[in-house]
Amino acid sequence: MRLRLAFLLALLMPELPLAPFRAGWPCSWLHPLGTDALGRGALLRLLHASARSFGFASASTLGALALGLVLATRRGTGYRTPLRALPPLLYLIPLAALGDGLGWWGLGLLQAGLLGLHLEPPLRARLGPFLEGPAWRYGEVLGAGRLHRARTWGPWLWDQGAGLFPSAWIGAIWCEATVRTLGLGPGPHHDSLGLLLQEELPRLATDPTPLGWGALFVALGLAAASKIRPQEQP
């Protein structure tokens, strides 16, 4: 989880500088995958875009986990079950189309909200026995406020939720990649894996570039890595 959280720093990285006069250079020692149409080193761009996507997924998964924990410690789920009836992308894609595309904040918040709703049942299953036990009620009986309970139990609750982080993180990456590949995500001025896939996938059949194959390889590698070690499914 710490490694994934480290990618949050990638969100602070500036965009790669454009150098149109170097556009379309072939592979060389300096640029192992050549350069893209705007003169950026393709390998550097692949790493930069992937790190950005991972950081974005970490941020939205953190939000989703926080929301899931808050919902799981509350009573009553009746009004939330219909919202969980459909997969997040079945809401996200039409809502993005309704707003003529989503910005980073909109996408991140919607993604965190929808993933948080889906994280609630497994979190509730983990925390349920404890929340119904005397230790949780103890503070309530003694008149401790919500803030006090959050301070006392917060780290433990967070540890319980951390087990679900990897699978939710992969889900967040696919959400972002899908929305951007379909052309409904943030504009082209912010790089990410989804933007790379959107630009390069349609070209792979007719005019493939090493950058396109690299982006596909990263996506396939992520998919494979998510299943090599068994993870808890939300």
Add this chain to the structure above:
Amino acid sequence: MSKGLGVWALALLLGVLIPGTSRGHALGPFPWLVTALTLGLCLALAATTLFLVERLGPVLAARPPLALWEAIPDLLWGALALVCWPAAWGPPGFPALALAFLLAALPGELRWLAQTLPRESPFPAAWGPRAIRISRRLALRSLLPRWLLARLPLWITATLILERMLGVRGPSSDWMMRLAFRDHWGVACWILGFALLWVLLQREGA
């Protein structure tokens, strides 16, 4: 249940009151032909899944290759269909979508059903292969409605992504288009459909 129905009623109200001028007439008629083809595709998927799970049983759920196959998201199957489709054959239409959909959905369905089947050891395994076959068939028959209702939203999502990627106007992208074009009554029909699916699933689960 009543709280859930309240949420659907609210969603319906929001659907009817989406701000903006309705441009639903620009969408044209509902794509009935592609819908019929998609329904046939879903039936083919269901039949293939049932056949394979009946043959291979619950051990299928623990197979690592199936997990690896399942890990690949719909998006990449769509990409694969785009890459592999020969340019000389024209734009990839419904056949490419059907292939990508089957490849994307089959592993998940196989694992879902195989995981839900009851254990076969020590019984009915001790009674022989015929008993195992009968046990699986009965279990699958009772699981069928719940499986279809629970997985239908995932199939709609997969077809929505593939339809958008491969440029096919089908039933799933119609949901997105009606919302984007602010077709209030079209959106209301879709929300009613989703609500009905949810109600059926709740009844099935009760």
